[in-house]
Amino acid sequence: MSLVRVHNFSISIDGFGAGEGQQLDAPFGHAGTRLLEWALPTRTFQQLGFHGEEEGSNGIDETFASRWASGIGVEIMGRNKFAPQRGPWDEDWNGWWGDNPPFHTPVIILTHHPRPTLTMDGGTSFHFVDASPAEALEQARALAGDLDVRIGGGVSTVRQFLEADLIDQMHIVLVPIVLGRGERLWDSLEGLEQRFHIEAAPSPSGVIHLTFARRH
Amino acid sequence: MSLVRVHNFSISIDGFGAGEGQQLDAPFGHAGTRLLEWALPTRTFQQLGFHGEEEGSNGIDETFASRWASGIGVEIMGRNKFAPQRGPWDEDWNGWWGDNPPFHTPVIILTHHPRPTLTMDGGTSFHFVDASPAEALEQARALAGDLDVRIGGGVSTVRQFLEADLIDQMHIVLVPIVLGRGERLWDSLEGLEQRFHIEAAPSPSGVIHLTFARRH
Numbered sequence: 001m002s003l004v005r006v007h008n009f010s011i012s013i014d015g016f017g018a019g020e021g022q023q024l025d026a027p028f029g030h031a032g033t034r035l036l037e038w039a040l041p042t043r044t045f046q047q048l049g050f051h052g053e054e055e056g057s058n059g060i061d062e063t064f065a066s067r068w069a070s071g072i073g074v075e076i077m078g079r080n081k082f083a084p085q086r087g088p089w090d091e092d093w094n095g096w097w098g099d100n101p102p103f104h105t106p107v108i109i110l111t112h113h114p115r116p117t118l119t120m121d122g123g124t125s126f127h128f129v130d131a132s133p134a135e136a137l138e139q140a141r142a143l144a145g146d147l148d149v150r151i152g153g154g155v156s157t158v159r160q161f162l163e164a165d166l167i168d169q170m171h172i173v174l175v176p177i178v179l180g181r182g183e184r185l186w187d188s189l190e191g192l193e194q195r196f197h198i199e200a201a202p203s204p205s206g207v208i209h210l211t212f213a214r215r216h
Numbered sequence: 217m218s219l220v221r222v223h224n225f226s227i228s229i230d231g232f233g234a235g236e237g238q239q240l241d242a243p244f245g246h247a248g249t250r251l252l253e254w255a256l257p258t259r260t261f262q263q264l265g266f267h268g269e270e271e272g273s274n275g276i277d278e279t280f281a282s283r284w285a286s287g288i289g290v291e292i293m294g295r296n297k298f299a300p301q302r303g304p305w306d307e308d309w310n311g312w313w314g315d316n317p318p319f320h321t322p323v324i325i326l327t328h329h330p331r332p333t334l335t336m337d338g339g340t341s342f343h344f345v346d347a348s349p350a351e352a353l354e355q356a357r358a359l360a361g362d363l364d365v366r367i368g369g370g371v372s373t374v375r376q377f378l379e380a381d382l383i384d385q386m387h388i389v390l391v392p393i394v395l396g397r398g399e400r401l402w403d404s405l406e407g408l409e410q411r412f413h414i415e416a417a418p419s420p421s422g423v424i425h426l427t428f429a430r431r432h
Binding site for chain 1: 229230231390392393394395396397400402403404405406407408409414415416417418422424426
């Protein structure tokens, strides 16, 4: 059974998954890199090219971080994760990740401005789709075969899939900072805990890993 | 050195310390007892009379819960913790706790409607004070001698003392529920983590205990 999964999704202790003022040189707005600091030293993120040539850590953070790609056949992301611009496309923009993005699967990008599919190196392709979460998931499953679908963010995309009750497994990383402003993950999700079994594991880095598994 | 401490202060994972619609028969509003469920089985809360005659649990929750009274010389609480009414006093109201309240120390109640001190059984007295957090703390320290001062809540009282940077130690209990509405603890506290060293301990009950210790 193919599952819909969220991985490595960091929020501040006051519930913000991104800060205020997102723009080209500040994709997380005033949050800077603070929501990702826990992940950067891990082997998984080192191999994604975040820090150069270091070997990368093993430990609790790496254990959680490393699960993101295994068994995934497609990612769905919001347009705001793919690009800093809003509105009609600057078609020179092909993502933040260069010619060989780290996904290595098809990626569905939710947008009200469809454009032709971009085929990148290394197995990644970007498919631009104007659809509801349920419709996008149907397209994703067709691309994913028997593999799982990852909801890659940003905040409003994860929230919309939670609202539509389309997520089976979710890994949230609580970062002990108070961002104060930005985009809140939990808004409109009152009672979410009734749908999930939730466990917590603190890491020596200071963050708390939360796993959400759909109750059956 | 006398410290200012917060204990057993529960919030939902979306940051609410109380739900919406607080009233006489629902002091936590639509949250009901969900923010306190972790604490009710503990020996400390059993002895406070929450569940009758059970022996009460020992374990991680009890370890955190039991610290609330030790070394405390006075509590400061907001008026909304003391009474469900707002505005001028119904002077028949002497708190939720009966003739022998569980504080056994002086308690300062912050209110814009001062009234005479109430002397209760068992060492508790209620002092009604119209003052800023800093002024109230000065009065509390005079009553506490060398002992510590506990900030007893509710949400806005804890937040005001955090805003004024008057809290040295804080124990927050993250309850994995999404309340969706009510009173938020973290609002207006952007950057709070710069003032505190924060650690986390998950409990088998599902909650996460957070300790905040002032950085020096």
